[in-house]
Amino acid sequence: MIEISGVSRRYGEVHAVSGVDLRVHAGEVFGLIGHNGAGKSTLFKMMLGLVAASTGEIRIAGESVTGKRFREVRRGIGYLPENVVFHDNLTGLETLAFFARLKGVPRTQCAPLLERVGLAEAGGRRVRGYSKGMRQRLGFAQALLGEPRLLFLDEPTTGLDPEGIREFYEILRALRAGGTTIVLTSHILSEIQERVGRLAIMKSGRVQACGTVQALREAAHLPLRFELELAEGDEHCVQGALHGLGLPALRRQGGTVSVDCPRASKMAVLRALSALGSQVSDLRVREPSLEDIFLGYAS
CATH class of the missing domain: 3.30.70.980 (YebC, transcriptional regulation domain)
Structure with a gap:
């Protein structure tokens, strides 16, 4: 599903990402972990085509993120950024309808998605009254619009209580069972330890190791x-x-x-x-x- 070959991104003298090679298989849950500033979010943005790589190539579903056909591929991608920002004057349902229109998705998907993420009763309330956890749930619903085949989730459980985290991963399990490929980052390592198939550890813009948790245990001695x-x-x-x-x-x-x-x-x-x-x-x-x-x- 994702092929990253020799990808780097420089901002002046700063190497945000340096020589990354990764493969993410279709239908797997893949974790990306590292310290703040390790390059995870920059790599996310490059995979989404939002930031151009300085060197190297990224292909999603066989298409280059710089190619003419990637715009169509991106319609099948959902993205939840680390910091979710919405218009405070809109209700939850209006917010989701706004994103549905941007994505070319039927508005009829909005109400069921709000119910799926636990916001059915708050759909008619203005977002200004939402807690951090409720905003995160709304961001997740936005990422699920259009039934994406590939999901990028950057610190997706920020602000969620334990019940919300459990419900979030239950949804991910159902998505994976349906063939969705999921790439996520999290600083709560105990939370994702048993929930990812493979993961990559990043440091200073480079991938230090990649594999299953057990394979990394054995390799680290x-x-x-x-x-x-x-x-x-x-x-x-x-x-x-x-x-x-x-x-x-x-x-x-x-x-x-x-x-x-x-x-x-x-x-x-x-x-x-x-x-x-x-x-x-x-x-x-x-x-x-x-x-x-x-x-x-x-x-």
Whole structure:
């Protein structure tokens, strides 16, 4: 669906995006993460054809974003920017009707979309009275006009409460099931960890890594963490069981003993700990979180 080849964007001496190569497959949910200023929003704007690349090429659905036919392709794209701005004097329904007219979409889509994003009862109210979360929902409804086959969502859950975030991702699941390709950014890494198929980590305008969360875990060589609840004895029994495996020092917090280990040592550690038998009442193995992975690549 998206092919990015050697793309860069300069603003004078500033390299906002530098030599990016990416492929996003049709029907996948793809995450783009990075610090503020990493180049995510600039890359979004280039994929939308709003900002021209200084070098390289971007193709959407086989068409170059600088080509004559891209205007037609863009009709099948939805975009939710990071900062949503609407006319305060219009109602929610009037706002959506305004965008429907710009997109050449039947106005009959507006009311059902407001209901879909949870704004059915607020459709007749002026936007000036909307909360941040309600504005975000309205922006999402705008992005869904015309049943786009490709969605760009820049920090889409900003201002949403936990229920709103859950409802948002339920809609994304339904869209993906229908074949929609979704590219999103988020600073809430725990939120997207289990909700994207693949993701790219950007730093200083470059892609540092790309793949599934599990593939990035393994490539970053981050340690696993074993957490044990002891039924009998103390951490000395754990130290004895793990002696000779070359692991770092144990940590104890309350009744929990934890130790980090390289992924390659996982089974050896499990075998050693199983010998403790009833001395261990519970055992948890913690994989590195997406935040751990991000910090490992972005530091």
